Amino acid sequence: MSLRPSARTEVRRNRYKVAVDAEEGRRRREDYMVEIRKSKREESLLKKRREGLQLQQQQFSTSLQSAVEKKVLFF
Numbered sequence: 001m002s003l004r005p006s007a008r009t010e011v012r013r014n015r016y017k018v019a020v021d022a023e024e025g026r027r028r029r030e031d032y033m034v035e036i037r038k039s040k041r042e043e044s045l046l047k048k049r050r051e052g053l054q055l056q057q058q059q060f061s062t063s064l065q066s067a068v069e070k071k072v073l074f075f
Contacts, residue, residue: 020028
């Protein structure tokens with residue numbers, strides 16, 4: 001009841017547990033890449049928002065100072 005060498009290797013191959021099949025691995029990689037892209041996009045948006053907020057604060061303080069100076073000059 002000896003099997004051919006190719007059949008023996010096939011039997012052995014089928015007995016081993018496959019950790020991750022190709023489809024599952026591909027799906028995981030794609031999901032991981034999507035998460036990375038989303039996080040980078042979110043970081044970039046937060047950075048732009050912070051820069052915009054800082055610019056608005058600087059403009060507000062500058063306009064406030066000029067308004068105070070104008071009032072001081074009138075009195």
